[in-house]
Amino acid sequence: MKPHVHQERLSELNEKLRQKSRKVTAPRQAILDVLRKHRHPLTNKEIFAVLPPGECDLATIYRSMHMLESMRMVQRFDFGDGTARYELICEGDDGHHHHLICTRCSEVLEIEDCFPVALEKKLAEDSGFKFVTHKLEFFGVCPKCQGK
């Protein structure tokens, strides 16, 4: 019943799924909903923890994040702790940016500017490499954690 209700609620994100001949499944919608509500990079386990129990298997989250990454719908970040983190890529954005992470409490600040972009060109010229990109993250101690 009400055959189109479901489609009406689908966001651009789900449309993107459709366009790639991917199925719009409950787990995928749930994952995208979580990402939409969180503006910071989330680990798969964090996504899993936020989801209602039984909503989606951890393995499915891993598989979904790979798919979303390959579709450029999420951006993967490495904070150097051996756990991948993902952020939804906004409309008209390429998802490329950096973070400032507190090494004590793990607070995360997004950094607007991307500095080394200009340098990639110089690097590419000097080295002969092509398609040069970079990963850059900053680490420090946030104001709250400075009082030891």
Next chain:
Amino acid sequence: MKPHVHQERLSELNEKLRQKSRKVTAPRQAILDVLRKHRHPLTNKEIFAVLPPGECDLATIYRSMHMLESMRMVQRFDFGDGTARYELICEGDDGHHHHLICTRCSEVLEIEDCFPVALEKKLAEDSGFKFVTHKLEFFGVCPKCQGK
């Protein structure tokens, strides 16, 4: 016999170990020897593979690298593939630098300049963070791999 031969062969690196009341053991010397001979970041497994069989346990390499890192004798790098890599820190160097890594063949180029250092200061001022550092690695396709 020949009680001092061993000591005569000890490098500055082993002296450093001594100074920190660390023991100069065969596995540690072997590991440092490997690092001295390789100018690129090595994974623990790569170090293990280069070492003569039975020379040193993998777990010992993991423990040694942690120790060497805390003593600032090696620098740890993350290339985003979930495996730590280490480079010996040269005399008078702080070990801080970056790499350009080929995403196809994993060739690694060291990059002399460190660009974002000046930006750390600005970031620290803007955010209130202290002790701001960064990790930066570049990725691309090397000349050899460009011919598909």
Next chain:
DNA sequence: ATGTTAATTGCAAATCATTTGCAATGCATA
């Protein structure tokens, strides 16, 4: 509506990197 089919999921087991417990061993110092 319903059937068909390929994509997707859950679950459990497998991998991979890394860590850790513990008893045996080995350096450094007396």
Next chain:
DNA sequence: TATGCATTGCAAATGATTTGCAATTAACAT
């Protein structure tokens, strides 16, 4: 040369991620 604590090897534990496979389901054509 003896003593004591650091260090090691080995095996088992951990934590993140991947994978095989049978059961389920979305998409689309009946």
